[in-house]
Amino acid sequence: MNPILSCRWHDREGEWALTVAHNASGWELMASAPRWSESLPFSDPDDVRRLAQALLDLPAEPEPYECEWQLTRTDHERTHFATFAVGLDPDDDHRPYLAYQSYYHVGQATGLGLEVICENPPVDHLRAQAHAFLTTHH
16 A cells, blocks of 8 residues: 555554555555554545545634544444544644544444544644645546
8 A cells, every 4th residue: 555645653652653545445544553553445535635635724723623534344244434533622722633533333232443643743744745645636
């Protein structure tokens, strides 16, 4: 997979990442934690374009802002789904963030999956990646 949007960071536990890449079947978001990673597909290429535009539109000034995507994959009788959001945190001086939370649904039960949150991501770097993506994939 060749990533087109990527945010990586380290803490005392290890490396974390949120990456959007294209593979043989389409566009996927990969969320990585130090001991676990998973990926879910975007429903179509327009969702990836909207993500890139949301990164470009991320306000420089403190104001309410959040864009959210729902990702899902069904394998056999298990549904794996997640919410991915880009925004400014109104409870933390409108600091930018990327947030991923996944869930699993099997039968009548739903459980939490992986949570990956990047507080204060490298916005200029993400905007440059988003601009390059939109220029290449218009």
